[in-house]
Amino acid sequence: MAGLELLSDQGYRLDGRKATELRKVQARMGVFAQADGSAYLEQGNTRALAVVYGPHEMRGSRSRTLHDRAAINCQYSMATFSTAERKRRPHGDRKSTEMSLHLKQTFEAAIMTQLYPRSQIDIYVKILQSDGGNYSVCVNAATLAVIDAGIPMRDYVCACSVGFVDETPLADLCYAEESVSSLSVALLPRGGQIALLQMDARLHQDHLEALMEAAMTACKGVSKVLDEVVRQHLQEAAVLNVCP
Amino acid sequence: MLKSKTFVKKTRSGGVMKIVREHYLRDDIWCGSEVCTGCKQESTVLQKDACIESNLCSYPHYLIPDTNVVLHQIDVLEDPVIRNVIILQTVLQEVRHRSAPIYKRVKDMIHEKEKHFYTFTNEHHRETFIEREPGETANDRNDRAIRVSAKWYSQHLKPFEADTEGLKVVLLTNDLRNKQTAEESGFRMSSATVFIISGEEYIKSLIANPELVDRLALSNDEKVTNEITSSKLLYPEHLPLSRIQAGIKSGSFLQGTFRASRDNYLEATVFVQGEGEDGTEVLLQGLQNLNRAVHQDVVAVQLLPRNQWVAPSSVVLQDEGAAKDDNVDEEEEENTLKESATESVRKPTGKVVGIIKRNWRPFCGMLNVSQIKESTRHLFTPADRRIPRIRIETRQAATLAGQRIMVAIDGWPKDSRYPNGHFVRSLGSAGEKETEEEVLLLEHDVPHQAFSQAVLSFLPKMPWAITPEEMAKRMDLRHLTVCSVDPPGCTDIDDALHCRELENGNLEVGVHIADVSHFIRPGNALDKEAANRGTTVYLCGKRIDMVPELLSSNLCSLRSNVERLAFSCIWEMNHKAEILSTKFTKSIINSKASLTYAEAQMRIDDTSMNDEITTSLRGLNKLAKILKRQRIEKGALTLSSLEVRFHMDSETHDPIELQTKELMETNSMVEEFMLLANISVAQKIYDEFSECALLRKHPAPPPSNYDILLKAAKSKNVEIHTDSAKALADSLDGARVKDFPYFNTLLRILATRCMMQAVYFCSGMDSDFHHYGLASPIYTHFTSPIRRYADIIVHRLLAVAIGADSTYADLMDKHKQSALCNNLNYRHKMAQYAQRSSVAFHTQLFFKSRGILNEEGFVLFVRKNAIIVLIPKFGLEGTVFFDSKDKTAPNIVFDEEGPTLTVEQHTFHIFDKVKVTISLDASNIQHQKIRMALTEPVIPGVSVPVPDVEPQAKKPKLDR
């Protein structure tokens, strides 16, 4: 049997997208009233829920207190029903610990933590359904949740994965496409700063530039969508406030 | 960004896994037609004036073939007459899953501009995508998708019908059911008319090309009606794929590659890949058990119970003569196979239960014209004896008789003795040199077309000169006395050498290799073509280049007295040939002389000559002798194979003299330094790139390979040790028999046959690097980049290692490199076979004009019904058979242990000296062969008299 043809000669991918097209992004902010900030985001079939508490006083061990800025605490998890195979996923396994760390690093770069010294911000993200690009979807969902919580950020932080097939960069990989060598970028689009860049596979350096270029473009695409979601949300909120 | 609005989820379930995939449907997929003004397409493929003259369609039309039409009628679709075809994505995907070679051919056609083939991505189009309905099979869904797309096209182009003289869409389908369904679903009645025509009817209706009909593959329905149907099914049914897969999983079936026997059409083996490297072979005997598998097919076999296991027969059987009726049983011939064998020699025996993947390609061969004069059905005999005879239908039998033709297999029904096929093209008259050369190139899958314009466009522009920038980057070695030593007539000079004394008394030795990687840059068309060809193929009197001639014979060739770019490996050595330092550098050289081996030898031997070239050669020769001795002390093998050379007539290019190649000291001098360079480079690139160095290894043969050598030596009371290469080399050196000077050479020839094939591999994918024959822990090919692609890769790796060039992605990818190695190994093997066939063909030409000769030879192998004789004078090997059908067979006793063969009173041993007649047997024009018959020793009723007159009547059968 021949393997999957990830990119046809006509330039279409398995799911009908062209190389640079993103999956459909849909999001809602403020899905939970109890939390300080929350958001639900779908990027294709990958779905994530993000909840933010804070900034608040340090809880638990005081030793982690930072005197010049807020400490960020991230926790990533996957729902048992998030993949085709139902799996019990204990908290704190290596993969989610790593992902939590990546998220923490990303948001430390984006949130203006120096405004809240000696305090703590908690970000909880759960993947409800997984179809590739978990990290990116978490970042995007968390960004919306942080905005919903009213925590100032330098910029939206938008993430996207890109892969490399037949000398062509593919943006926003779905699960079937994740077999190729790929990288994930979290970008602060306005200044073009990279909050996090992650790559596990081997890639020849000749290709890196093209791939980075594609990743940045894709992130900017994501940021446009997120921006729209935020504006929409604010408008709805404003309407609610005006005529209760 | 995102154009699609709707999306549909496709669910694929296999086992308990549920896979949910998104599917975006688009509005921006265009129809590709010139006439359409509605689509916002940038370029169009399908022409406005889409005329193929046909009796059925008098209007311009676009063809939409369904999957089966593409799969079966690919030979017709490839004809230049067929243009303006819409290939649906559904069809393309199905073809891709069903047949990789046909998929490639379709893609080639799509890329060809003149064919006007357009791929319509119907599965992603909002109006042509359909979901599978409950209860509908995947096949039915695809058929429906094809119909929906055809209808869409028809409707889409409807508004333009008036401007285009009634342009229409024609759906080609062979599937009667599909046609019916299409008609029932009101296709014809709907406002947009789609014409549905079966592939065959359409091709038959073409006015311009009546001979296309011959290329028509027989469809299944036609076969049923045409076949001489007999109540008796000749073959067992093949199991469906699902049951095969279940059987393989449970272990009741084995999957493997079917390998037909060259010598016996009723026998084959299936090679089953086991865990890791090793695999097992399953023996198959008899037509029923072979069950319509063709050489190279991937099949599922079931083992027979142990008590039915048999031993491989050493009988030679050819499927010859007139077509056998389907119901004639072959028991007679099959019975000859069945004989009681001792338990020890029995092998796992099985039967084919199903075909997993057919590996059919077009086959070269000849037509056996049917004896019935009016018949259009004839048998085709492939040149490759492992392929069964094929029944084809043609109206041009009279013209095709005596020609070499190509035929493709269409199918093999279970009630048909032979597979059914169709004529593809003619290659020319049999026996003519051009035709035969074409056949052997095709049969050995040697790419030999002229280089395409795209490839040639990457050649340097003439006049070419070394630029100052290039000069600055390289080491200038033009002042050195470099010279090349090659066989006479060599125009692709890969390597040149120099040797000089340094001021400190040490010697500097340089090996300079043509810098091909400077001209062939990674990834361009020229590079891809060379990578695909893999090697230059040398036939007698003809060379099929790996790279265009401008490079191979001019710019890369290190000719004398011109400035050339080289990649140099320079050692400092002391007079004991110990390497003190090694340096690799890109350089510029100016060779002072291109010598032949004989000329170089003469200079070395002529004490009156003392010029720089000669001193350099003497220095090289002295060091080479030391190197060779050291190598042999380490256990390197010097094996032997007789190579022949033809002296060609300069005008007719016919061979006029045949001579075994003789080896001079200078041959081994050059070889020694090439080995040294290869080993040095191998070490360097492996040190630098432990994961992706391209190396060459030669595995040690399994002990059982030596059986025949040990037995043969023992028969002359000589003991051979095979525990290590060194032991083998030493015992071969010591193997001498009084009054039999040729014994040692014969033994070395036999030892060569025991060896394994050396192969290229990627260092990151393997752990065993050892080169057995050279007794070197690491080895690669660096010294012949003009004629071997492996060397180009090694050059690139080495250039990166010394900072002279940059890497590129594929060079550092061990999986891609491993795939490349597989291709190179395949091409090298095929090139070797092609070369052998070419020698065999020229040997025949040579003997054709010689009549019957009587020559001395030695028995090389003993078989059950024959001996194989080597004639040292011609380097020729032939078989003397003792059981021919038209004579009363002599009394033959074969003893496996010896092995010996007793014919009447005389017993043949390996290495016996015999005399045989040699003549050309042209009774079968396709398989002309050298025939040998025994003259000495004289065995009454078996041996033939020494020829002095014309040959007697030919024995038509059972000769090889």
Ligand SMILES: [Zn+2]
């Ligand atoms: Zn159109």
